[in-house]
Amino acid sequence: MCADNFSEERSLILRLIGGDEDAFCELYATYKNRLIYFAMRFLKSREYAEDVFQDAFTVVWQSRRFINPDASFSSYLYTIMRNRILNQLRNAANEEKLMLNDLKSLISHALQQLTPRQREIFEMSREAQLSHKEIADKLGISINTVQEHISTSLKLIRTYLIKYSGSEYVDLLLLLICLNT
Numbered sequence: 271m272c273a274d275n276f277s278e279e280r281s282l283i284l285r286l287i288g289g290d291e292d293a294f295c296e297l298y299a300t301y302k303n304r305l306i307y308f309a310m311r312f313l314k315s316r317e318y319a320e321d322v323f324q325d326a327f328t329v330v331w332q333s334r335r336f337i338n339p340d341a342s343f344s345s346y347l348y349t350i351m352r353n354r355i356l357n358q359l360r361n362a363a364n365e366e367k368l369m370l371n372d373l374k375s376l377i378s379h380a381l382q383q384l385t386p387r388q389r390e391i392f393e394m395s396r397e398a399q400l401s402h403k404e405i406a407d408k409l410g411i412s413i414n415t416v417q418e419h420i421s422t423s424l425k426l427i428r429t430y431l432i433k434y435s436g437s438e439y440v441d442l443l444l445l446l447i448c449l450n451t
Contacts, residue, residue: 279297279300279343280339280340282296282297283297283337283339283343284339286330286334286337287334287335287337287339289334294327294330294331294334297330297343298327301344301347302323305323305326305347305348305351306319306320306323307319308348308351309322309323309351309354309355312355312359313355313358313359318358321358322351322354322355322358323351325354326347326350326351326354329350330347330350376431376434376435377427379430379434380426380427380430380431380434381393381427383426383427383430384423384426384427387419388419388422388423388426389423390409391405391409391416391419391420391423392419392420392423394408395416395420402416402417402420
Protein backbone atom coordinates (compact mmCIF):
# COMPACT_ATOMS: atom_id res chain seq x y z
CA MET A 271 0.00 0.00 0.00
CA CYS A 272 1.49 3.37 -0.95
CA ALA A 273 2.02 6.12 1.64
CA ASP A 274 -1.03 8.13 0.53
CA ASN A 275 -3.32 5.11 0.73
CA PHE A 276 -1.88 4.11 4.11
CA SER A 277 -2.41 7.66 5.40
CA GLU A 278 -5.96 7.74 4.05
CA GLU A 279 -6.76 4.33 5.56
CA ARG A 280 -5.21 5.35 8.89
CA SER A 281 -7.46 8.41 8.88
CA LEU A 282 -10.49 6.16 8.28
CA ILE A 283 -9.36 3.85 11.09
CA LEU A 284 -9.05 6.78 13.51
CA ARG A 285 -12.53 7.93 12.56
CA LEU A 286 -13.82 4.36 12.96
CA ILE A 287 -12.27 4.13 16.42
CA GLY A 288 -14.17 7.31 17.26
CA GLY A 289 -17.46 5.68 16.18
CA ASP A 290 -17.80 7.31 12.74
CA GLU A 291 -20.29 5.17 10.81
CA ASP A 292 -19.31 6.73 7.47
CA ALA A 293 -15.71 5.59 8.01
CA PHE A 294 -17.00 2.13 8.86
CA CYS A 295 -19.07 2.05 5.65
CA GLU A 296 -16.13 3.20 3.58
CA LEU A 297 -13.85 0.47 4.99
CA TYR A 298 -16.64 -2.05 4.55
CA ALA A 299 -17.01 -1.12 0.86
CA THR A 300 -13.24 -1.05 0.33
CA TYR A 301 -12.66 -4.58 1.63
CA LYS A 302 -15.95 -6.27 0.70
CA ASN A 303 -15.08 -7.82 -2.67
CA ARG A 304 -11.57 -8.89 -1.65
CA LEU A 305 -12.65 -10.54 1.56
CA ILE A 306 -15.69 -12.24 0.08
CA TYR A 307 -13.49 -13.65 -2.70
CA PHE A 308 -10.98 -14.77 -0.05
CA ALA A 309 -13.72 -16.55 1.91
CA MET A 310 -15.26 -18.13 -1.18
CA ARG A 311 -11.98 -19.88 -1.96
CA PHE A 312 -12.44 -21.90 1.22
CA LEU A 313 -16.19 -22.00 1.73
CA LYS A 314 -17.20 -22.53 -1.93
CA SER A 315 -20.40 -20.56 -1.30
CA ARG A 316 -21.02 -16.87 -1.86
CA GLU A 317 -23.79 -16.90 0.74
CA TYR A 318 -21.51 -18.31 3.45
CA ALA A 319 -18.68 -16.01 2.36
CA GLU A 320 -20.94 -12.98 2.69
CA ASP A 321 -22.12 -14.17 6.12
CA VAL A 322 -18.53 -14.54 7.27
CA PHE A 323 -17.63 -11.12 5.87
CA GLN A 324 -20.56 -9.44 7.63
CA ASP A 325 -19.71 -11.26 10.84
CA ALA A 326 -16.11 -10.05 10.56
CA PHE A 327 -17.22 -6.45 10.14
CA THR A 328 -19.57 -6.82 13.09
CA VAL A 329 -16.49 -7.74 15.12
CA VAL A 330 -14.66 -4.73 13.68
CA TRP A 331 -17.45 -2.39 14.75
CA GLN A 332 -17.85 -3.95 18.20
CA SER A 333 -14.12 -3.90 18.94
CA ARG A 334 -13.27 -0.67 17.11
CA ARG A 335 -11.95 1.01 20.26
CA PHE A 336 -9.21 -1.62 20.52
CA ILE A 337 -7.95 -1.37 16.93
CA ASN A 338 -4.35 -0.22 16.66
CA PRO A 339 -4.33 2.55 14.02
CA ASP A 340 -0.59 2.03 13.46
CA ALA A 341 -0.91 -1.69 12.70
CA SER A 342 -2.01 -3.15 9.37
CA PHE A 343 -5.81 -3.00 9.22
CA SER A 344 -5.74 -5.42 6.28
CA SER A 345 -3.87 -8.04 8.35
CA TYR A 346 -6.32 -7.51 11.20
CA LEU A 347 -9.27 -8.11 8.86
CA TYR A 348 -7.75 -11.16 7.19
CA THR A 349 -7.05 -12.67 10.61
CA ILE A 350 -10.67 -12.18 11.64
CA MET A 351 -11.85 -13.64 8.33
CA ARG A 352 -9.51 -16.63 8.61
CA ASN A 353 -10.78 -17.42 12.11
CA ARG A 354 -14.41 -17.06 11.03
CA ILE A 355 -13.82 -19.26 7.98
CA LEU A 356 -12.20 -21.95 10.13
CA ASN A 357 -15.15 -21.80 12.53
CA GLN A 358 -17.59 -22.09 9.62
CA LEU A 359 -15.73 -25.11 8.20
CA ARG A 360 -15.54 -26.75 11.63
CA ASN A 361 -19.26 -26.21 12.19
CA ALA A 362 -20.10 -27.58 8.74
CA ALA A 363 -17.98 -30.68 9.38
CA ASN A 364 -19.70 -31.27 12.73
CA GLU A 365 -23.11 -30.81 11.13
CA GLU A 366 -22.20 -33.24 8.39
CA LYS A 367 -21.10 -35.84 10.95
CA LEU A 368 -24.39 -35.47 12.82
CA MET A 369 -26.39 -35.82 9.60
CA LEU A 370 -24.36 -38.85 8.57
CA ASN A 371 -24.94 -40.50 11.96
CA ASP A 372 -28.66 -39.77 11.70
CA LEU A 373 -28.72 -41.20 8.19
CA LYS A 374 -26.88 -44.36 9.29
CA SER A 375 -29.33 -44.81 12.13
CA LEU A 376 -32.31 -44.28 9.84
CA ILE A 377 -30.93 -46.77 7.31
CA SER A 378 -30.24 -49.30 10.05
CA HIS A 379 -33.83 -49.01 11.26
CA ALA A 380 -35.11 -49.29 7.71
CA LEU A 381 -33.11 -52.50 7.17
CA GLN A 382 -34.62 -53.96 10.33
CA GLN A 383 -38.03 -53.73 8.65
CA LEU A 384 -36.99 -56.33 6.09
CA THR A 385 -37.48 -60.06 6.56
CA PRO A 386 -34.29 -61.94 7.43
CA ARG A 387 -34.10 -63.33 3.88
CA GLN A 388 -34.66 -59.92 2.26
CA ARG A 389 -32.00 -58.38 4.49
CA GLU A 390 -29.57 -61.22 3.73
CA ILE A 391 -30.01 -60.81 -0.03
CA PHE A 392 -29.96 -57.02 0.15
CA GLU A 393 -26.75 -57.01 2.21
CA MET A 394 -25.11 -59.54 -0.11
CA SER A 395 -25.94 -57.24 -2.98
CA ARG A 396 -25.01 -53.92 -1.37
CA GLU A 397 -22.36 -54.71 1.23
CA ALA A 398 -20.65 -57.73 -0.32
CA GLN A 399 -21.34 -56.31 -3.80
CA LEU A 400 -22.22 -59.68 -5.21
CA SER A 401 -24.01 -59.90 -8.54
CA HIS A 402 -27.54 -61.27 -8.68
CA LYS A 403 -26.16 -64.45 -10.24
CA GLU A 404 -23.57 -64.87 -7.45
CA ILE A 405 -26.25 -64.42 -4.80
CA ALA A 406 -28.57 -66.85 -6.57
CA ASP A 407 -25.79 -69.45 -6.80
CA LYS A 408 -24.79 -69.05 -3.12
CA LEU A 409 -28.37 -69.31 -1.86
CA GLY A 410 -29.59 -71.89 -4.37
CA ILE A 411 -32.39 -69.65 -5.66
CA SER A 412 -33.19 -68.17 -9.06
CA ILE A 413 -31.83 -64.83 -10.27
CA ASN A 414 -35.45 -63.71 -10.63
CA THR A 415 -36.06 -64.42 -6.92
CA VAL A 416 -32.97 -62.38 -6.02
CA GLN A 417 -34.22 -59.50 -8.16
CA GLU A 418 -37.67 -59.67 -6.56
CA HIS A 419 -36.19 -59.61 -3.04
CA ILE A 420 -33.99 -56.63 -3.84
CA SER A 421 -36.83 -54.78 -5.54
CA THR A 422 -39.17 -55.44 -2.61
CA SER A 423 -36.45 -54.45 -0.15
CA LEU A 424 -35.87 -51.13 -1.92
CA LYS A 425 -39.61 -50.40 -1.92
CA LEU A 426 -39.89 -51.18 1.80
CA ILE A 427 -36.83 -49.07 2.62
CA ARG A 428 -38.15 -46.19 0.53
CA THR A 429 -41.55 -46.38 2.28
CA TYR A 430 -39.82 -46.42 5.68
CA LEU A 431 -37.65 -43.42 4.78
CA ILE A 432 -40.65 -41.45 3.53
CA LYS A 433 -42.54 -42.23 6.72
CA TYR A 434 -39.76 -41.54 9.23
CA SER A 435 -37.24 -39.21 7.66
CA GLY A 436 -39.53 -36.26 7.10
CA SER A 437 -37.33 -35.49 4.12
CA GLU A 438 -38.09 -34.67 0.53
CA TYR A 439 -34.70 -36.18 -0.30
CA VAL A 440 -35.80 -39.78 0.09
CA ASP A 441 -34.70 -40.71 -3.43
CA LEU A 442 -31.25 -39.33 -2.71
CA LEU A 443 -31.09 -41.30 0.55
CA LEU A 444 -32.17 -44.40 -1.30
CA LEU A 445 -29.49 -43.85 -3.92
CA LEU A 446 -26.92 -43.57 -1.12
CA ILE A 447 -28.19 -46.84 0.36
CA CYS A 448 -27.91 -48.51 -3.01
CA LEU A 449 -24.36 -47.26 -3.45
CA ASN A 450 -22.96 -47.44 0.07
CA THR A 451 -24.71 -50.03 2.16
